[in-house]
Amino acid sequence: MQLVQSENYQVATEYVKRLGVEAVGNLINTAVDVRRQSYSPYSKFQVGAAVLGSDGMTYKGCNIENASYGLTNCAERSAIFNAVSHGCREFVAIAVVADTDGPCSPCGACRQVIAEFKIPYIVMGNLNGEYTVVTLQELLPYSFESADIKTESV
Numbered sequence: 132m133q134l135v136q137s138e139n140y141q142v143a144t145e146y147v148k149r150l151g152v153e154a155v156g157n158l159i160n161t162a163v164d165v166r167r168q169s170y171s172p173y174s175k176f177q178v179g180a181a182v183l184g185s186d187g188m189t190y191k192g193c194n195i196e197n198a199s200y201g202l203t204n205c206a207e208r209s210a211i212f213n214a215v216s217h218g219c220r221e222f223v224a225i226a227v228v229a230d231t232d233g234p235c236s237p238c239g240a241c242r243q244v245i246a247e248f249k250i251p252y253i254v255m256g257n258l259n260g261e262y263t264v265v266t267l268q269e270l271l272p273y274s275f276e277s278a279d280i281k282t283e284s285v
């Protein structure tokens with residue numbers, strides 16, 4: 132698949148340089164590949180995600196829906212939970228891909244989980260090879276995090 136950057140081109144180019152063009156391409160291709168495992172009989176909207184761990188491993192995830200719609204797990208959270216289940220808690224970047232017009236953007240719930248693990252770069256793509264990269268700070272500014280919980284004050 133021919134990859135073409137869209138949206139915040141200048142700043143995204145800098146992020147791609149930091150991550151490495153090959154690493155970004157591998158993450159997108161892995162997300163496209165695992166998207167085929169999507170269990171989405173209700174929305175019929177297939178999503179794939181791949182997260183690169185600091186251990187150098189790539190962990191995959193797809194969206195998994197449920198007859199009780201609210202129990203649906205998005206591809207991004209599936210990928211992160213897969214990584215954590217394998218003992219990986221530190222990450223370099225996450226990619227998400229779906230059949231969207233522009234790059235597919237993570238939902239609010241996934242943004243919060245991405246923030247929990249402080250994943251620094253988020254690669255958003257689609258099946259046409261259009262993609263962009265944003266930082267965690269750009270994706271979810273003013274995030275609520277563990278440091279905000281003061282258990283002593285209870």
Ligand SMILES: O=c1ccn([C@H]2C[C@H](O)[C@@H](CO)O2)c(=O)[nH]1
Pocket residue numbers: 171174176177178193194195196203204205206207227235236237238
């Ligand atoms: O970034 C996204 C957006 C949506 N979905 C899933 C949830 C649901 O199964 C379907 C439609 O929202 O797509 C993801 O996995 N990731």
Ligand SMILES: [Zn+2]
Pocket residue numbers: 205206207208237238239240241242
């Ligand atoms: Zn989500």
